[in-house]
Amino acid sequence: MKGVITEIERFSLRDGPGIRTTVFIKGCNMACKWCHNPETLQIRPQLMVYPEKCLGCGACVRACKSGARSIKDGRLLYDRALCTGCGACAGGCFTGALVLSGREMTVEQVMGEILQDRAYYENSGGGVTLSGGELTTQPEFAKALLEAIKAQGISTALETNMHAPWHIYESLLPLVDLVMFDIKIFDAAAHKKWTGVGNDRILKNAKRLAESGKDFLVRTPVIPGVNDAEEEIGNIAEFVGGLGGAQYYELLLFNPLGESKYQALEADNRFKGARPSPQDTAERLRRTAERRSGLPVRVG
Incomplete structure (x- = not known):
């Protein structure tokens, strides 16, 4: 089984508990205008x-x-x-x-890199996270890789936008210990404007995931001029709190480091020059989210 991988990041501390290896699977089923990893949007190497x-x-x-x-x-x-x-x-x-983004790898090749750090996973409570792009754009490869990881007794996590048919998640969840997913915008029309798709499937899948009993947490990227208002963040937070069972809710401040990637791909960057929300704005949004969700809220 082969898949197209953008990158394998070792010793990650941002993509789940403990020390982790994050496998970035290439391709995405959304087109967020602010994406700071534009090289992950297409499956083919670029x-x-x-x-x-x-x-x-x-x-x-x-x-x-x-x-x-x-x-x-x-x-x-x-x-x-x-x-x-x-x-x-x-x-x-x-x-x-010249840098080629995307390489075809077999499950065995990816496992060869993952297993080099088994001791770190065991000692830190870490494991392997599948991310993207969007991992569900290559569901057969993702499932085969998760099966190989679990066969080695290593903890697994997913980072997903939840915009895939539910049957794909159903096939992956038995192989996963933690799901981290985004709710980017609560207003349906605004969601379609900024990401290219509606959010109805995402919200329905979020409810199904919560009902499954699987451990999960929810994140929202805070994008200047898009969703950085108390009402919008508050509406998302209220929905997240209503799901029941989320470990916590996290606000991810805008990442400007993708600018050079847009230039390298000769792609249009709608958020060129944009910067993360200032600290006082971030703190105000955090307090609103905490009050509306009833959950611990982190800012990352």
Whole structure:
């Protein structure tokens, strides 16, 4: 079984309890305008270009078999429309000017990296988290990988947007110890405007998950000009509190570190120059969320 992986991050402290390895599965079924990992949205591998690191050696031109890279008037040129995402050019770029986002890996290859840190999971109460993108865009691979992880007695967690058919979650939940999911916007029309999809399925799946008895927690990315108002956060928090059983509710402040990734992909960045909510705003939203949800609320 093979899947397309964006990255495997070892020694993560942000994606669940303890020390974890996070496997970022490529592809997403939403298109959030503020996404700070735009390289994860498409399943296929994509070339990221950082021209400021280029020395103009021309090795990429010689490596490219599709004619996507060329030299004209002493300048290196790149035609993204011709690129097949094979990664040959990136493989020969020693300066890091070319980076291939996404690589096909087998379950066995991923497990080879995961098992290197088994002792850290055991000593810290950690484990492995499947994230994205959105892991449910490759459900067969995700399930096969979870089965292999559980066969080794390692704790598992999912980070998901909950916008997949419920039968996919039903097939994965027996293999999972913790589910961390997002509710990004409560207003249905605004959710569709900013993410490309409605939120009806997400809210229904959230209720089903809560009813399943599986351990879970809920997160909301706080995006300037989108959902950073007390009413919006309060409405989400009230819904989360009404689910019953959430470990806690977390507000994730806007992450501006994706700007360079948009440039490297030659993609439009609707939130260029945006910055996280100031501390006083974040604290006000936290208090509102705590009051409306009745849960512990963290700001991350």
